[in-house]
Amino acid sequence: MSGQRSGVLELAVLGLLNETPMHGYELRKRLNSVLGAFRAFGYGSLYPCLKELLRQGLIAEDEPVGPTAKPLAGRKSKIVYRLTAEGKERLEDLLSQAGPAAWEDDGFGVHFAFFGLTRADVRMRILEGRRSRLEERLDGFRAAMSRTRERLDSYTLELQRHGLESVEREVRWLNELIASERQSDPMPGRRAEDHTESGSGGSAE
Amino acid sequence: MSGQRSGVLELAVLGLLNETPMHGYELRKRLNSVLGAFRAFGYGSLYPCLKELLRQGLIAEDEPVGPTAKPLAGRKSKIVYRLTAEGKERLEDLLSQAGPAAWEDDGFGVHFAFFGLTRADVRMRILEGRRSRLEERLDGFRAAMSRTRERLDSYTLELQRHGLESVEREVRWLNELIASERQSDPMPGRRAEDHTESGSGGSAE
DNA sequence: GTTAGCATGTAAGGAGTTACATGATTTT
DNA sequence: AAAATCATGTAACTCCTTACATGCTAAC
Numbered sequence: 001m002s003g004q005r006s007g008v009l010e011l012a013v014l015g016l017l018n019e020t021p022m023h024g025y026e027l028r029k030r031l032n033s034v035l036g037a038f039r040a041f042g043y044g045s046l047y048p049c050l051k052e053l054l055r056q057g058l059i060a061e062d063e064p065v066g067p068t069a070k071p072l073a074g075r076k077s078k079i080v081y082r083l084t085a086e087g088k089e090r091l092e093d094l095l096s097q098a099g100p101a102a103w104e105d106d107g108f109g110v111h112f113a114f115f116g117l118t119r120a121d122v123r124m125r126i127l128e129g130r131r132s133r134l135e136e137r138l139d140g141f142r143a144a145m146s147r148t149r150e151r152l153d154s155y156t157l158e159l160q161r162h163g164l165e166s167v168e169r170e171v172r173w174l175n176e177l178i179a180s181e182r183q184s185d186p187m188p189g190r191r192a193e194d195h196t197e198s199g200s201g202g203s204a205e
Numbered sequence: 206m207s208g209q210r211s212g213v214l215e216l217a218v219l220g221l222l223n224e225t226p227m228h229g230y231e232l233r234k235r236l237n238s239v240l241g242a243f244r245a246f247g248y249g250s251l252y253p254c255l256k257e258l259l260r261q262g263l264i265a266e267d268e269p270v271g272p273t274a275k276p277l278a279g280r281k282s283k284i285v286y287r288l289t290a291e292g293k294e295r296l297e298d299l300l301s302q303a304g305p306a307a308w309e310d311d312g313f314g315v316h317f318a319f320f321g322l323t324r325a326d327v328r329m330r331i332l333e334g335r336r337s338r339l340e341e342r343l344d345g346f347r348a349a350m351s352r353t354r355e356r357l358d359s360y361t362l363e364l365q366r367h368g369l370e371s372v373e374r375e376v377r378w379l380n381e382l383i384a385s386e387r388q389s390d391p392m393p394g395r396r397a398e399d400h401t402e403s404g405s406g407g408s409a410e
Numbered sequence: 411g412t413t414a415g416c417a418t419g420t421a422a423g424g425a426g427t428t429a430c431a432t433g434a435t436t437t438t
Numbered sequence: 439a440a441a442a443t444c445a446t447g448t449a450a451c452t453c454c455t456t457a458c459a460t461g462c463t464a465a466c
Contacts, residue, residue: 162378
């Protein structure tokens with residue numbers, strides 16, 4: 001067990017490098033612009049992650065053939081990373097898992113961002129998983145409210161009100177997404193183990 | 206440097222124990238109901254924290270004089286914690302700090318929850334600090350959007366749209382709160398560029 | 411008398427964060 | 439040539455999570 005690195009960052013890095021090769025600095029900016037609202041990563045997180053992915057052979061260094069291709073004077077030039085075949089495999093593996101990691105607060109954002117690479121049934125299970133996660137939270141919330149309806153100063157109350165409203169809004173958002181997914185996906189002969197159909201309804205970019 | 210424990214948990218525990226003494230199990234429920242929308246703590250977080258606060262003398266054990274007060278047969282009964290004088294001091298200290306810790310994603314919720322114990326000027330600075338933090342984020346966002354308006358699949362786009370909208374909503378919420386704070390606080394001598402007046406107002410709690 | 415919930419803990423470790431350090435390139 | 443920004447990294451640390459372990463107490 002050394003460096004499993006099963007976090008959000010790994011997936012995000014693999015996903016972005018799948019779109020196009022990049023060097024670290026650029027990667028970080030794309031990272032924080034794509035997932036900006038949810039989390040922000042610093043170099044202190046990114047570079048160790050790249051190092052680890054490199055060690056695992058999931059990504060590789062591309063020799064910089066760009067403009068002013070200085071042939072490495074002491075190794076302190078741009079290092080462009082690209083996804084290897086194993087990396088692509090790992091990415092697809094990660095994106096086919098529809099478990100808690102994909103719908104908890106951490107994780108959902110990234111998984112959603114790469115829904116374009118995700119099978120329709122997995123997408124649906126993740127959306128529904130997140131929705132029921134949020135509904136659980138609403139239940140606990142309301143239960144707590146009726147339990148401790150007693151003395152609560154107005155700030156605590158306002159915080160709860162706002163929190164509740166935010167969660168409700170996300171549920172509505174999910175409902176719309178789910179409805180929209182169902183529409184574009186005719187829900188073909190749903191026969192349990194049916195995942196290798198000839199891909200007609202894949203990623204319509 | 207041993208166990209500074211300057212996190213969200215410490216503040217939340219001190220704040221809740223300030224309202225009323227409690228034992229750990231109960232504390233955890235209150236914790237997750239008050240801050241429920243933002244974070245959830247497990248026992249594995251809470252008990253070590255209590256232990257550390259105890260070591261620092263910020264909280265103390267209350268002998269259980271409740272119903273069926275079993276006088277400790279092997280020490281595995283309810284342990285009720287209460288805030289000590291030092292604990293109260295520490296709480297007030299934490300709640301008077303209007304720094305990044307109070308308006309970043311992590312800390313804002315807790316600090317807001319205890320605004321009832323916070324001086325009016327500190328409250329205002331925290332609300333404004335958070336607002337400008339969010340506005341920075343909006344700027345970065347929109348800059349990123351105009352930079353990479355190019356190819357973006359619809360899911361990534363939808364994620365950004367939703368993220369943007371959420372942040373905008375929180376800014377509006379903050380605006381309302383700030384306006385409401387200004388109203389209940391006469392804000393002495395407010396004359397446009399007039400910010401260095403001798404503070405006669407302050408905390409009229 | 412056994413499930414379900416209350417109640418208290420510990421050991422190991424994960425996933426980043428902070429602060430620091432430094433070189434290369436472009437802009438002014 | 440100075441300043442800004444691009445670019446890459448490391449060491450130490452923090453706050454919390456996960457999984458585990460245990461015992462008491464009330465309900466069915």
